[in-house]
Amino acid sequence: VSGGEDLPLLIVPVGDGEVAIPLEDVEEVLTSPRVVPGEGEERVEGRGLAYRDLGTVLGLPSAEQPVRALVVGGVAYGVPGSGRVVAARDAGLRPLPAFLASLSERGVLGIASAGGRAVPVLDIRTLL
Amino acid sequence: VSPKEKGGEGETPREAALRIRKLIEESSAPEAAQERDASALEFLSFRLGEETYALPLRNLDEILPLPTISPVPFTPSYLLGVVAHRGGVLPVVDVRPVLGIEEGQEESEGGRLLVVMHGNEKLGVLAEAVAQIVKLTEDSLAPPPETLDPSRAAYLRGTAEAAEGPLVVLDVPALFEALRPASEGP
Numbered sequence: 001v002s003g004g005e006d007l008p009l010l011i012v013p014v015g016d017g018e019v020a021i022p023l024e025d026v027e028e029v030l031t032s033p034r035v036v037p038g039e040g041e042e043r044v045e046g047r048g049l050a051y052r053d054l055g056t057v058l059g060l061p062s063a064e065q066p067v068r069a070l071v072v073g074g075v076a077y078g079v080p081g082s083g084r085v086v087a088a089r090d091a092g093l094r095p096l097p098a099f100l101a102s103l104s105e106r107g108v109l110g111i112a113s114a115g116g117r118a119v120p121v122l123d124i125r126t127l128l
Numbered sequence: 129v130s131p132k133e134k135g136g137e138g139e140t141p142r143e144a145a146l147r148i149r150k151l152i153e154e155s156s157a158p159e160a161a162q163e164r165d166a167s168a169l170e171f172l173s174f175r176l177g178e179e180t181y182a183l184p185l186r187n188l189d190e191i192l193p194l195p196t197i198s199p200v201p202f203t204p205s206y207l208l209g210v211v212a213h214r215g216g217v218l219p220v221v222d223v224r225p226v227l228g229i230e231e232g233q234e235e236s237e238g239g240r241l242l243v244v245m246h247g248n249e250k251l252g253v254l255a256e257a258v259a260q261i262v263k264l265t266e267d268s269l270a271p272p273p274e275t276l277d278p279s280r281a282a283y284l285r286g287t288a289e290a291a292e293g294p295l296v297v298l299d300v301p302a303l304f305e306a307l308r309p310a311s312e313g314p
Binding site: 058059094096097100106107113118122 | 196197198199200201202203209210211212216217218219248249250251304308309310
């Protein structure tokens, strides 16, 4: 993960687990976004932002009701719970195991450890 | 084929794990190696669906209680995710869909994660229950039946008759290569 040891990571719930995203890539975090139908795609009410479910985008189980939405590249990505921020130096970052090395091409940078659980670290701008 | 050790009735998961670990340590000790029949290979048998499978003991690093698995984006459905393990990261797979096995009871008390080694890589493989260690000779291994789906046979080293019934022996190198996520994604 580039950015050094002080790089803040935002860890958010997705599906049955969590993913970590460099906080600098997140333009804004929306609380309790109201998702409404739009022309061809869902949108966040009152903001005009396109809405997508982060789990669905990542090929993981989706959130029925988003609790937060991360704004990246002008699009709001819904997640089913609150996130937390940790410094990269405290996140136990590890490279992908060789078996999963191909995932780096898909934007999975490595694996962090949070609360004893492994958490994939994503290059969110690349994969979205 | 001779069963080396059988699990006791009422054995707790912890006791079962310790028993298996002890067997692995014993089997890799130099003294044990000298005593072994040079032509016999040791395998760990385990349950998947209605069948008993086996993999070479030399490919088995550890047997763990089922951990909490963290899903990873852009992986095939058989790749359940990763777990933090001994300061590293262990990918976890469910080989049942690959082998055409209906899902069983891995969430039950008997479910285990087999840490399987191949070269410098390790992979966690879900097992619905760990059975025992058996000795087989190369001669006792029969090729997979010709009637078997070729896509499934590709992952099998052969079949054998054990005292408790038929065993399906997995081809560990073939499984590693087949399960490795492609660069193009699922």
